[in-house]
Amino acid sequence: MSTTNIKEVAQRARVSVGTVSNVLNRPEIVSPATRKRVFDAIRELGFVRNEVARHLRVGRSRTVGLIVLDVANPFFADVAQGADALADEHDTMVVLCNSAADPARELRHLDQLEQQRVMGILITPVDASSPRLAELAARGTPVVLVDSAATGLQCSVAVDDRLGGHIAGVHLIERGHRKILFVGGPRSIKQVGDRHLGIMSAVSEARDTEPGGGVEPGGGPGGGVELVAWFMPALSVTHGRIAGERVAALPVEERPTAAFCANDLLALGFLQAMAAHGLRVPHDMAIVGYDDIDFAAAATVPLSSVGQPRELLGRTAIDLLLEEVAEPELHRHRQVIFQPDLVVRQSSDLHRSPP
Numbered sequence: 001m002s003t004t005n006i007k008e009v010a011q012r013a014r015v016s017v018g019t020v021s022n023v024l025n026r027p028e029i030v031s032p033a034t035r036k037r038v039f040d041a042i043r044e045l046g047f048v049r050n051e052v053a054r055h056l057r058v059g060r061s062r063t064v065g066l067i068v069l070d071v072a073n074p075f076f077a078d079v080a081q082g083a084d085a086l087a088d089e090h091d092t093m094v095v096l097c098n099s100a101a102d103p104a105r106e107l108r109h110l111d112q113l114e115q116q117r118v119m120g121i122l123i124t125p126v127d128a129s130s131p132r133l134a135e136l137a138a139r140g141t142p143v144v145l146v147d148s149a150a151t152g153l154q155c156s157v158a159v160d161d162r163l164g165g166h167i168a169g170v171h172l173i174e175r176g177h178r179k180i181l182f183v184g185g186p187r188s189i190k191q192v193g194d195r196h197l198g199i200m201s202a203v204s205e206a207r208d209t210e211p212g213g214g215v216e217p218g219g220g221p222g223g224g225v226e227l228v229a230w231f232m233p234a235l236s237v238t239h240g241r242i243a244g245e246r247v248a249a250l251p252v253e254e255r256p257t258a259a260f261c262a263n264d265l266l267a268l269g270f271l272q273a274m275a276a277h278g279l280r281v282p283h284d285m286a287i288v289g290y291d292d293i294d295f296a297a298a299a300t301v302p303l304s305s306v307g308q309p310r311e312l313l314g315r316t317a318i319d320l321l322l323e324e325v326a327e328p329e330l331h332r333h334r335q336v337i338f339q340p341d342l343v344v345r346q347s348s349d350l351h352r353s354p355p
Contacts, residue, residue, distance in 0.1 A: 168195075182196055302345035
């Protein structure tokens, strides 16, 4: 790092320290000849200004913190890519933090980002109702929830996960499945709960419209559609594989014929277990995932998945944050909800061929 300071630059350029500061921060008010002398001196001395100190003086940095539930999940990588692309257009940097769905770790990241005086924070929270998020906003650090709906205290961008679960359920029911497994992650994650509620609503509608359909979700034998729910400790490939192993170990007469997984990582692990046990997808077991990450289409059996506009979520979150930063007095919090769509591939449709 350069040890040259602004006073040395001023001396070399034969100008005042204030003129050097103007060249660095408001060059339009300095004559071209003077600007050239200052930039020549900067280049000759190898001067690099201390951005951290400068930002502390003006009160805020040009940095945005992005806290996600699982940095290893390609869904969040795509969200981060969208956020970073728009931030870069506005001379702003995004710093990615991983909470690993751990509330204590999330709080540590929030504390550290506030101490660094970031411009604002984008977060997929472990708990959207956490008072810490409201405290940050009250102390002047704008917060935007990502992939999680807010109550009005912050801006948010999210996808209608109940609708996503519903369309996945309707798809499987329309293809004749009458015993469906929902493979979720931790119940504490709201997106998991909403996707479960969505497929429950599809099953409930089928019970209401089909003869002999009076079976409760997760219920026992009888006519109609049955839904069984397993909530795994994490939304990971490993836990999807564990769920698939459990299914493969069931007697054929007890085995569901379709699985809706709360994200694509679970679905990919589930698909691996089916292949390992010689169960054909979709003939013996249909599978639908959620997020439509790039790996979904590239799987050995291309994976049907409920798609989300991943990069658009990130771009919209940055847009809302920059809007609040630019005009805090005029800003009104907005909750943006995108609609999911089902991308049908071979894993749930016998008539779909791999590309």
